Amino acid sequence: MLRAFRNACTHRGAQVADGCGETRRLTCPYHAWSFELNGDLAGQPQAYAFSDIEKSTLGLQPLPIADVAGLIAVGLSDDVDPVAAFADIEPQLRWCGYETHEIVCQHTWTLKANWKIAFDVNLESYHVDYLHRDTLSNLVLHNPIYDSFGKHARWGFPTTGTEKVVDLPEEHWPPTMPVSIIHTLFPSVVLLETPVSCQMFRVYPGRNVNECTVDLTEASLKPIANEEDREARQRGADFAALVVGTEDFPAAEQCQRGAEIGLTNFNFGSNEPMLQHWHRTWQHALDNA
Ligand code: FES
Numbered sequence: 001m002l003r004a005f006r007n008a009c010t011h012r013g014a015q016v017a018d019g020c021g022e023t024r025r026l027t028c029p030y031h032a033w034s035f036e037l038n039g040d041l042a043g044q045p046q047a048y049a050f051s052d053i054e055k056s057t058l059g060l061q062p063l064p065i066a067d068v069a070g071l072i073a074v075g076l077s078d079d080v081d082p083v084a085a086f087a088d089i090e091p092q093l094r095w096c097g098y099e100t101h102e103i104v105c106q107h108t109w110t111l112k113a114n115w116k117i118a119f120d121v122n123l124e125s126y127h128v129d130y131l132h133r134d135t136l137s138n139l140v141l142h143n144p145i146y147d148s149f150g151k152h153a154r155w156g157f158p159t160t161g162t163e164k165v166v167d168l169p170e171e172h173w174p175p176t177m178p179v180s181i182i183h184t185l186f187p188s189v190v191l192l193e194t195p196v197s198c199q200m201f202r203v204y205p206g207r208n209v210n211e212c213t214v215d216l217t218e219a220s221l222k223p224i225a226n227e228e229d230r231e232a233r234q235r236g237a238d239f240a241a242l243v244v245g246t247e248d249f250p251a252a253e254q255c256q257r258g259a260e261i262g263l264t265n266f267n268f269g270s271n272e273p274m275l276q277h278w279h280r281t282w283q284h285a286l287d288n289a
């Protein structure tokens, strides 16, 4: 059974869990209150000191949680319905098979850039021949397609080699083409599907407007069969981390600096429809917040 809780001890708010793993109980590091996995308070040192508080009211506070096409979605406040939040794009995610993906590794970056600017690096292929001239430019073609699904959006672009089918009669085309598909979920999640792997980028606002954190989770599309398989996926993950960490994210930090020294507008071209979609969507959400 899936459960999610606010990561705040009901004594005085310290975090009862950190990272990932398996456990039978969650124990707060501050005064050692412990909680069952259903959230109930299990134990309190010197419990007599709290005898005037009904114990059943001291369980961890639950949050809404749902399985959305194999992805675990958690609402960060009680009024969020995670199923409704992704309903517009959920049918498009079903074919991705997230329930069978196996996580290979994770990376985290803290950037000196607003979270929206960091997210923008995932939203167009216009930059690939220039910023990624030594890494990605030979791997992808630059004629992406774009669709929106409510607040969410998807774009996809063919990988190099796909153009060879152009001269073949359609009945000789292979059943699947090597393409990369990028689903972008409101407000700031990117799921990049390649023919062999899936990368999930989650971009979080930082403590200040010009800071953010980016988490990258690299997953194999199928359960990892052996060590050779794992090493291949790890190499892919290291390459992805190198490209975004040394090329995309420094570019995002430069854009942030441009805004900070007085640039008043960014200009999005007709070849950057995802940027247009996302900045409109965020603006609309902020206007209605
Ligand atoms: S804050 Fe958790 S036990 Fe005190």
Ligand SMILES: [Fe+2]
Residues within 6 Å of the ligand: 121, 127, 128, 131, 132, 248
């Ligand atoms: Fe890039």
